[in-house]
Amino acid sequence: MQKLASLLLILVATIFSFGAYAEDGDIVDNYAYYGFEPDLITNYISTGKKLGFVRIGIELMVKDPEDLVDLEHHDPLLRAAILEIMGSQTADKVKSLTGREEIRRECYDTVNRLIEQETGKAIIVNLLFTKYLYD
Structure with a gap:
């Protein structure tokens, strides 16, 4: 054995x-992933009396595993930015596939800009929604 x-x-x-x-x-690039734990949960702008919420799981893809330390250090900043973006979305945008992709792209651009301001380099290659639940 x-x-x-x-x-x-x-x-x-x-x-x-x-x-x-x-x-x-x-x-060859040695990609690594950083996942936000726990999932991000927030409200979005909904019409009517029902309060809409979304729960998303996010993984950030980086080229170098050493960059995971920077992401962990700046996790609260990145998390707050994503929650702000999600909270300003309309129900139609949250619930449509094209809207979802626009939101993902906006989150990616914002997170990459913020991490570049903090570390001096754009380390995020991609932002992936691994879970996307709404009500």
Whole structure:
């Protein structure tokens, strides 16, 4: 059993060591993801008497895993900016696919601008909605 575990460990280490390089020896980007925990929950502008809310899970994609430290440090700033954007949306925009993409893009642009102001570099490659629930 130990031999099998050792063999698996060696195999995994070998795969990961070769995975960081392209065939010609160039270093390939080593993407990492930062997830906001817990999910972001806020109200949005709704018509009528019913209060609308949205719950979203967000992952930020970065090229270098070392950038995750900066994202963790600035988590409250980024979270507040996203909540502000979500809270200013209309029900129609929140509930439509095109509106959802516009919101995602606005969140990406804002978060990238803020992190660039704080760290001096734009480290976020993409912003992904991993959960998007509304009522």
